[in-house]
Amino acid sequence: MKKIALLTAIGLIGLSANFASAQNNMLTKEMIDHANMIGKNALKSSVTEDVITSLTTEVGHRLAGTANDKKGREWAVAKMKEMGFDRVWTEPVPFPVWHRGNTAILRMTAPFEQNLAMTALGTSVGTPEGGITAEVVQFDEYKDLAAAAPNSLDGKIAYISFRMEDSGVAGAKGYGYAGQARRNGSVAAAKAGASAIIIRSIGTDDNRTPHTGSMTYVDGVKKIPAAAISNPDADLLDQALKYGKPVTLHMEMNPHPHDPVTTYNVFGEITGTEDPEKAVLISGHLDSWDLATGALDDGTGVSIVMSAGKHIIDGGIKPKRSIRVVLWAAEEEGLLGAHEFVRAHKEDNKDFDNMILGAEWDSGTGRIVDFEPGVGPTSLAVAREIAAVLAPYGVATLMTNTAKGDSDMSALGNAGMPAVNFGMEKTNYFDFHHTANDTLDKVDIPAITNNAAVFAMFAYLAASVDVDFRK
Amino acid sequence: MKKIALLTAIGLIGLSANFASAQNNMLTKEMIDHANMIGKNALKSSVTEDVITSLTTEVGHRLAGTANDKKGREWAVAKMKEMGFDRVWTEPVPFPVWHRGNTAILRMTAPFEQNLAMTALGTSVGTPEGGITAEVVQFDEYKDLAAAAPNSLDGKIAYISFRMEDSGVAGAKGYGYAGQARRNGSVAAAKAGASAIIIRSIGTDDNRTPHTGSMTYVDGVKKIPAAAISNPDADLLDQALKYGKPVTLHMEMNPHPHDPVTTYNVFGEITGTEDPEKAVLISGHLDSWDLATGALDDGTGVSIVMSAGKHIIDGGIKPKRSIRVVLWAAEEEGLLGAHEFVRAHKEDNKDFDNMILGAEWDSGTGRIVDFEPGVGPTSLAVAREIAAVLAPYGVATLMTNTAKGDSDMSALGNAGMPAVNFGMEKTNYFDFHHTANDTLDKVDIPAITNNAAVFAMFAYLAASVDVDFRK
Numbered sequence: 001m002k003k004i005a006l007l008t009a010i011g012l013i014g015l016s017a018n019f020a021s022a023q024n025n026m027l028t029k030e031m032i033d034h035a036n037m038i039g040k041n042a043l044k045s046s047v048t049e050d051v052i053t054s055l056t057t058e059v060g061h062r063l064a065g066t067a068n069d070k071k072g073r074e075w076a077v078a079k080m081k082e083m084g085f086d087r088v089w090t091e092p093v094p095f096p097v098w099h100r101g102n103t104a105i106l107r108m109t110a111p112f113e114q115n116l117a118m119t120a121l122g123t124s125v126g127t128p129e130g131g132i133t134a135e136v137v138q139f140d141e142y143k144d145l146a147a148a149a150p151n152s153l154d155g156k157i158a159y160i161s162f163r164m165e166d167s168g169v170a171g172a173k174g175y176g177y178a179g180q181a182r183r184n185g186s187v188a189a190a191k192a193g194a195s196a197i198i199i200r201s202i203g204t205d206d207n208r209t210p211h212t213g214s215m216t217y218v219d220g221v222k223k224i225p226a227a228a229i230s231n232p233d234a235d236l237l238d239q240a241l242k243y244g245k246p247v248t249l250h251m252e253m254n255p256h257p258h259d260p261v262t263t264y265n266v267f268g269e270i271t272g273t274e275d276p277e278k279a280v281l282i283s284g285h286l287d288s289w290d291l292a293t294g295a296l297d298d299g300t301g302v303s304i305v306m307s308a309g310k311h312i313i314d315g316g317i318k319p320k321r322s323i324r325v326v327l328w329a330a331e332e333e334g335l336l337g338a339h340e341f342v343r344a345h346k347e348d349n350k351d352f353d354n355m356i357l358g359a360e361w362d363s364g365t366g367r368i369v370d371f372e373p374g375v376g377p378t379s380l381a382v383a384r385e386i387a388a389v390l391a392p393y394g395v396a397t398l399m400t401n402t403a404k405g406d407s408d409m410s411a412l413g414n415a416g417m418p419a420v421n422f423g424m425e426k427t428n429y430f431d432f433h434h435t436a437n438d439t440l441d442k443v444d445i446p447a448i449t450n451n452a453a454v455f456a457m458f459a460y461l462a463a464s465v466d467v468d469f470r471k
Numbered sequence: 472m473k474k475i476a477l478l479t480a481i482g483l484i485g486l487s488a489n490f491a492s493a494q495n496n497m498l499t500k501e502m503i504d505h506a507n508m509i510g511k512n513a514l515k516s517s518v519t520e521d522v523i524t525s526l527t528t529e530v531g532h533r534l535a536g537t538a539n540d541k542k543g544r545e546w547a548v549a550k551m552k553e554m555g556f557d558r559v560w561t562e563p564v565p566f567p568v569w570h571r572g573n574t575a576i577l578r579m580t581a582p583f584e585q586n587l588a589m590t591a592l593g594t595s596v597g598t599p600e601g602g603i604t605a606e607v608v609q610f611d612e613y614k615d616l617a618a619a620a621p622n623s624l625d626g627k628i629a630y631i632s633f634r635m636e637d638s639g640v641a642g643a644k645g646y647g648y649a650g651q652a653r654r655n656g657s658v659a660a661a662k663a664g665a666s667a668i669i670i671r672s673i674g675t676d677d678n679r680t681p682h683t684g685s686m687t688y689v690d691g692v693k694k695i696p697a698a699a700i701s702n703p704d705a706d707l708l709d710q711a712l713k714y715g716k717p718v719t720l721h722m723e724m725n726p727h728p729h730d731p732v733t734t735y736n737v738f739g740e741i742t743g744t745e746d747p748e749k750a751v752l753i754s755g756h757l758d759s760w761d762l763a764t765g766a767l768d769d770g771t772g773v774s775i776v777m778s779a780g781k782h783i784i785d786g787g788i789k790p791k792r793s794i795r796v797v798l799w800a801a802e803e804e805g806l807l808g809a810h811e812f813v814r815a816h817k818e819d820n821k822d823f824d825n826m827i828l829g830a831e832w833d834s835g836t837g838r839i840v841d842f843e844p845g846v847g848p849t850s851l852a853v854a855r856e857i858a859a860v861l862a863p864y865g866v867a868t869l870m871t872n873t874a875k876g877d878s879d880m881s882a883l884g885n886a887g888m889p890a891v892n893f894g895m896e897k898t899n900y901f902d903f904h905h906t907a908n909d910t911l912d913k914v915d916i917p918a919i920t921n922n923a924a925v926f927a928m929f930a931y932l933a934a935s936v937d938v939d940f941r942k
């Protein structure tokens with residue numbers, strides 16, 4: 001902090017171009033050499049693989065608020081202590097827990113009889129006892145359902161047949177666009193009088209493993225049951241609808257919300273030698289959906305950042321500022337752990353500005369291919385210097401400076417914390433995301449080992465260099 | 472028949488090579504031209520697609536002996552009448568029906584708690600009420616379990632972890648080899664005292680859709696429950712076993728056998744103009760397992776041979792001998808419909824020798840790439856002439872002459888009927904075979920359209936040419 005203040009003061013009185021450049025070049029040869037050593041050893045290590053194998057085998061799913069969520073937390077605390085973190089602790093996150101229940105039946109009863117593979121969307125209410133049997137009304141897209149007139153669906157089941165294109169999160173018809181059906185479909189359907197809503201899974205696969213995911217209800221609109229069917233089942237329903245006869249479905253499921261409980265964010269710290277209260281955060285989310293072992297979402301993030309911490313510890317040199325490995329709680333329900341962190345550290349602890357830089361991995365199993373900073377103008381060159389050290393690991397530096405943090409970290413980024421986003425190669429993530437197929441066999445171990453090396457080097461350098469990334 | 476007798480007589484008195492060649496060349500230009508016209512029109516037709524879409528949408532699964540099996544039969548009879556077959560009929564097949572039940576729970580209870588995706592093997596008995604909780608004993612392969620000493624597994628659950636290699640039916644560690652675990656594992660496990668047996672699915676995929684399939688019990692050995700877990704679940708179980716602690720499973724399922732019922736083979740005939748009692752058979756099996764709509768196994772065969780018949784009917788010229796499209800019953804339980812056909816037509820009708828040549832499609836969705844006959848020596852050249860007409864459709868003629876018929880047709884081939892086997896390109900058939908993923912989206916419509924053209928041309932030519940394929 002002292003050096004930063006000095007730098008700024010010097011900057012204000014005017015500098016030659018060379019001097020400014022020298023001052024911006026804050027990474028020392030020692031730092032770079034040490035980071036390279038950490039990275040090199042990380043690539044030879046099996047710890048990233050060991051961590052994700054241990055998590056998925058010993059714990060399994062980690063649906064927020066369940067006994068498995070607690071088991072995952074206990075696993076993480078024990079594992080980080082064993083790894084040699086200086087401090088390991090948890091911080092509470094109150095939230096309303098939800099259980100999927102043990103029944104999820106969808107049966108076409110006319111004009112043909114067929115069983116369809118269905119799963120409840122996260123936080124959906126159940127059907128009434130005995131289920132709902134009703135005619136289905138098909139909509140091509142969410143926006144068509146949103147335009148349905150009040151009472152036009154009275155007593156019907158709304159169905160959105162839109163298929164997500166395989167164009168990732170940002171694609172024009174990709175996850176974000178298609179996901180409107182999941183996030184907002186139940187409200188739109190209820191406004192038009194529907195008794196329930198079924199959506200085609202937000203996924204790119206052709207497996208009969210429907211994709212769950214979060215949805216929202218809003219005050220003043222009736223809560224109706226919401227569920228997803230797999231792509232092959234949606235194809236079948238679409239075929240049946242082509243006959244032009246009424247198609248009726250029997251839907252029965254018993255998910256149920258509960259009163260708020262407390263879950264916890266988990267922290268492991270490598271304590272800084274000079275400004276320990278300041279911290280670089282690297283994170284994943286510990287919770288998962290409950291249909292599988294949450295290997296891709298977000299077992300990979302958990303294993304990447306935990307093993308990155310271990311690589312830094314094993315490197316033997318502590319950085320000036322602290323590094324905190326953060327495992328967020330209740331991401332799937334809407335970044336609840338991260339939002340609570342922002343609230344608590346702004347309102348209660350009042351130390352939010354000590355979070356100097358953050359990066360998250362919640363992207364499955366692809367290799368990191370680029371680095372985009374979101375930092376202040378005077379620290380941008382340093383951020384790019386850090387990125388340049390990562391170049392031998394296949395990491396390109398993006399020339400934009402707009403990163404707000406991925407996933408949970410975006411809650412912190414939007415609250416003012418500087419962030420880095422790591423972009424990744426294309427994978428088949430949306431084939432498995434939020435399904436029963438999110439298991440260890442889908443994980444590319446060399447890729448996540450590589451990513452752990454990148455996270456370790458990044459965090460070490462960012463915590464070692466004397467620069468204020470807010471500026 | 473008359474011409475064949477003459478040919479043989481001439482052959483016996485010695486022929487010049489040229490004359491013999493002319494006599495073996497029994498396909499006329501008219502036959503070949505007509506076959507080419509049938510094939511050309513078949514490639515332009517949507518009927519193969521229409522048939523498989525109709526079957527999978529309107530009927531769904533066709534587990535032998537169930538209401539859906541009956542529905543499938545009624546669908547087939549109506550469809551073949553609508554297509555203009557001269558005769559459509561069914562022949563009874565008595566067999567013991569089996570139901571999967573509605574419970575299939577497998578839970579690892581120690582050293583970790585995990586839910587595993589499991590499905591009962593076909594004809595398995597259920598667990599006792601309340602299930603079985605027991606330690607699991609792992610075997611690398613079927614042969615290791617088969618070598619287990621009596622009483623060595625008393626009260627345990629046997630588990631075979633062998634993973635099928637992706638080398639097809641005939642590969643050294645492919646379907647046939649790996650399938651020993653499914654077919655014979657329960658007997659081997661029971662002989663060693665096990666309470667139940669779990670096998671890794673006989674499949675090449677990494678989906679959490681376990682593969683069912685037939686298994687056998689033998690008299691004098693206790694019937695124990697037998698089930699398969701998916702490849703990702705087997706991976707998880709293997710990981711848990713690596714900790715070296717006892718692994719216990721809770722297994723609960725309620726499949727149940729019933730007393731024998733009657734199902735039926737379905738026949739559609741294009742009646743021959745000269746020797747109508749003699750028939751070329753082209754077939755698939757109408758029954759399926761119950762986990763999906765049986766699109767690949769064997770909806771493709773059903774649609775290929777039904778549409779091939781329709782293409783011949785649409786061609787407008789009837790062959791001299793009859794063509795029978797056969798949809799076999801209860802293939803999955805052990806070619807039961809085909810075996811009953813052989814028995815009935817040898818013992819009751821005594822017309823088995825009128826089945827002059829047969830071919831089946833029970834291979835999913837790959838393109839036909841070769842033709843292997845299994846005919847008498849004097850008719851071999853004619854069989855190869857037929858194959859030569861198919862060459863423009865990508866069909867190579869194999870120089871062997873050992874075909875006994877694929878799948879059901881092998882029951883007839885082994886009983887003495889000449890046969891042709893169509894080989895196919897490699898597909899991902901064993902990713903989906905016998906699973907919940909066997910649905911219409913997996914079918915390559917251009918490939919099965921092509922195969923229907925090939926079957927139509929083959930059947931038309933074989934029923935038109937005057938040759939005895941037994942000789």
